[in-house]
Amino acid sequence: MLFFTQCFGAVLDLIHLRFQHYKAKRVFSAAGQLVCVVNPTHSLKYAPTRCAAVQASTEQGILPPCHHHEAVHDPQLVPCTCPLFSCPWEGHLEVVVSHLRQTHRINILQGAEIVFLATDMHLPAPTDWIIMHSCLGHQFLLVLRKQEKHEGHPQFFATMMLIGTPTQADNFTYRLELNRNQRRLKWEATPRSILECVDSVISDGDCLVLNTSLAQLFSDNGSLAIGIAISTSKVHSSEAEM
């Protein structure tokens, strides 16, 4: 009996996923873009005290080191950059992507322009929607976070980080675009390096910020579609040609 119940549950899950993907394809089929359905994860790492510490250090002009353990002994090693979990892992920058894929099961997508479809936007804060994006020979981490900076008033923060150094990040521009109901909102910026810590980017507010009311205006049946495009910066592209 239990076996049949589980089978029925699995079939229902499959139908639900298929429906979400169909819905996303229907919305974006005209653009011919790759649509990625991203399910939410309730952040286990985030706590108000941690955020306050990040904000305090940012206000003093100190870059928060984003370390989840006591000290990094080898300066070439970086801590785990997963925004979801406190993870004791540390390793070289080149192997961060494989660590995020294998240990934290973060999906990776290919393509210059993709659509990130975040589902279940109604879930309570703190919640994160995360994917990696492989493009122009580099990997980027896209984070959409629902967080309450002011109690009882959740906001959505979206940013793109390069899994690389700040110098490498300066070579790129990313664009996030929301488009629905004759309204369009576009955010363009230089991605920050993953070494700068996603928590500090969000507490600085240097990202796409949406109030709940705006998020609802752009959502379709509880899902928010964000068009993502990455390009090389004009200033640096001439240098790259040299």
Added chain:
Amino acid sequence: MLFFTQCFGAVLDLIHLRFQHYKAKRVFSAAGQLVCVVNPTHSLKYAPTRCAAVQASTEQGILPPCHHHEAVHDPQLVPCTCPLFSCPWEGHLEVVVSHLRQTHRINILQGAEIVFLATDMHLPAPTDWIIMHSCLGHQFLLVLRKQEKHEGHPQFFATMMLIGTPTQADNFTYRLELNRNQRRLKWEATPRSILECVDSVISDGDCLVLNTSLAQLFSDNGSLAIGIAISTSKVHSSEAEM
């Protein structure tokens, strides 16, 4: 002696205005756009109780009538739409523009693309920056408002309203653009009609919304430059051609 002091004050004011205009021209000279320096006005009309009433009626799906007096007897007459003052004036829609210019001294600018340079962004909420914009044979009201929806956390709200009916407003699209420090934020939407009341548009959050941190990132020396462009909507432009 008093005469000389007043003269000196007037000269200082002129130098200050000239400096602001020069600064704005320097920033936007490359684009060849008309720059309009807009000084803030501390809103005398806005009160939390009024806003709560607007929000309550909006949540119930009732369009707030925006009346500042007891009743409008002639249905063709509209109340004064000035967002700054409670004004007992009422008149036909065609004469709203001349009332706003003459009684409330709101400037009007010509041109398809202009730059709205709001000065003194640090002033406490509630504060409004307002101009009228004449374009494509119609007049629009641009409102930038600093308001505290959550106590101690002021936000900036920018919207464009057509001085006309909702049906006329559907024929246009407006774009607000912020661009500074390798960051760009664009908001595109159909303007709302002035008959729908700017207070309700802002309490709905159906406009460009900026946190203080984002506003600071886009500001230059306390002034925020917003690029404004108005165009006819694609859907309706074909109808206009017929």
